[in-house]
Amino acid sequence: MPEIRVETASAQYSVRLGSGLLGSLPKLLQELPARPSRVFVVTSPEIERLWGEAVLQPLRDADFAVQTVHIPAGEQHKRLSTLERLCEELAAAGADRDTLLIALGGGVIGDITGFLAAIYMRGIRFVQVPTTLLAQVDSSVGGKTGVNLAVGKNLVGSFHQPIAVVADLDTLQTLPRRELRAGLQESVKSAIIRDPALFEFMEQNTETILAADPAALERVVESSIRVKAAVVAEDEYEGGLRMILNFGHTVGHAIEAATEYKHLLHGEAIGWGMLAAIHLGCARGVLPQSDADRMRALVRRIADMPPFTATADRLVALTGSDKKKRSGALSFILPVAIGEVEIVRDVTPTELTAAVEAMLAEVHASQPASLQEPAHAS
Numbered sequence: 245m246p247e248i249r250v251e252t253a254s255a256q257y258s259v260r261l262g263s264g265l266l267g268s269l270p271k272l273l274q275e276l277p278a279r280p281s282r283v284f285v286v287t288s289p290e291i292e293r294l295w296g297e298a299v300l301q302p303l304r305d306a307d308f309a310v311q312t313v314h315i316p317a318g319e320q321h322k323r324l325s326t327l328e329r330l331c332e333e334l335a336a337a338g339a340d341r342d343t344l345l346i347a348l349g350g351g352v353i354g355d356i357t358g359f360l361a362a363i364y365m366r367g368i369r370f371v372q373v374p375t376t377l378l379a380q381v382d383s384s385v386g387g388k389t390g391v392n393l394a395v396g397k398n399l400v401g402s403f404h405q406p407i408a409v410v411a412d413l414d415t416l417q418t419l420p421r422r423e424l425r426a427g428l429q430e431s432v433k434s435a436i437i438r439d440p441a442l443f444e445f446m447e448q449n450t451e452t453i454l455a456a457d458p459a460a461l462e463r464v465v466e467s468s469i470r471v472k473a474a475v476v477a478e479d480e481y482e483g484g485l486r487m488i489l490n491f492g493h494t495v496g497h498a499i500e501a502a503t504e505y506k507h508l509l510h511g512e513a514i515g516w517g518m519l520a521a522i523h524l525g526c527a528r529g530v531l532p533q534s535d536a537d538r539m540r541a542l543v544r545r546i547a548d549m550p551p552f553t554a555t556a557d558r559l560v561a562l563t564g565s566d567k568k569k570r571s572g573a574l575s576f577i578l579p580v581a582i583g584e585v586e587i588v589r590d591v592t593p594t595e596l597t598a599a600v601e602a603m604l605a606e607v608h609a610s611q612p613a614s615l616q617e618p619a620h621a622s
């Protein structure tokens with residue numbers, strides 16, 4: 245069973261990865277220096293139905309005082325109002341500073357639970373038990389927690405590291421295929437930014453990975469977590485290097501905002517965003533065409549990214565409100581080779597528009613003919 249250490253300036257913990265791991269939570273909690281007084285499993289009713297008992301029963305058997313609190317599924321519930329309700333629920337149930345939270349779910353549940361753990365009684369312990377591919381390879385590791393505001397995603401939050409991550413690959417077997425494929429775009433991202441061997445593996449085993457073959461998924465998830473852990477270890481608070489994890493996200497977030505977070509899954513928008521960044525790398529002459537072709541082919545094969553409607557001007561305008569912007573300059577992650585990216589701050593609006601237009605041409609070409617506008621509209 246792979247165990248990956250995450251060692252940041254503020255915390256050290258392990259990511260356990262494998263099959264049949266949900267039942268190992270009691271042992272993990274028993275080995276803590278201070279036994280939790282109470283355990284709250286934060287999850288959605290849907291995930292509780294699928295995986296709740298596999299987490300709850302072993303904890304009860306080991307005499308932990310455990311109960312569940314619910315968040316309805318969906319990004320629209322990642323809001324401060326949900327957090328207030330959860331704080332009230334914890335307080336009413338007698339949660340104290342020695343209470344431990346378990347986030348059982350995807351990135352939405354993980355981000356909310358992490359933020360809840362960061363602020364309840366000024367900070368309590370929590371364990372991430374990610375049940376989506378995206379959460380296993382990305383959001384459960386690294387300690388970014390938070391909620392959305394009406395004007396943008398993840399604008400309120402905190403860095404609060406979990407005390408452990410338990411990524412049970414069995415949970416992926418119930419994940420809808422579209423969610424699995426969208427999440428895999430974050431692994432493509434990890435491969436492009438830092439891991440050429442992972443890139444090659446994904447290229448050569450695409451069909452096996454998409455068929456959710458356990459061994460292939462374990463290989464992909466483990467390598468992706470190792471990339472994330474290494475980057476976060478070097479730069480926990482995103483002062484510099486950690487920004488490379490945003491490869492594809494500047495334009496991807498703009499696409500999510502332009503389509504009101506309804507039409508595309510996060511990973512699908514990031515897929516299109518990576519294609520825009522690849523176009524920019526080629527236009528600048530820093531990314532060899534052969535690498536660009538391989539990157540583009542893998543992004544397109546991993547997920548069937550739905551087309552969408554937006555103009556280049558609108559998308560470029562929306563990148564201006566990205567929270568990655570600092571002191572007025574937009575940081576852009578530019579691919580320069582498979583396994584290597586650069587952080588640049590001198591991308592002009594004209595260059596970005598050209599890259600977004602090239603990406604939109606691909607979006608347009610992937611639309612069913614019946615939905616395409618006539619080439620020469622009168």
Ligand SMILES: NC(=O)c1ccc[n+]([C@@H]2O[C@H](COP(=O)([O-])OP(=O)(O)OC[C@H]3O[C@@H](n4cnc5c(N)ncnc54)[C@H](O)[C@@H]3O)[C@@H](O)[C@H]2O)c1
Pocket residue numbers: 288290291294317318319322349350351352353355375376377378379382383384385386387388389397398415416417418419420423427510
């Ligand atoms: N903190 C970070 O570093 C970080 C990084 C990337 C993304 N994120 C955040 O993660 C969120 C997206 O996460 P996500 O893609 O996991 O989405 P999600 O949490 O909304 O889960 C997607 C869907 O899958 C369902 N689901 C979850 N596990 C399942 C399972 N095992 N079987 C069947 N259905 C299951 C959920 O109920 C939901 O409907 C976004 O809010 C994004 O901002 C955070």
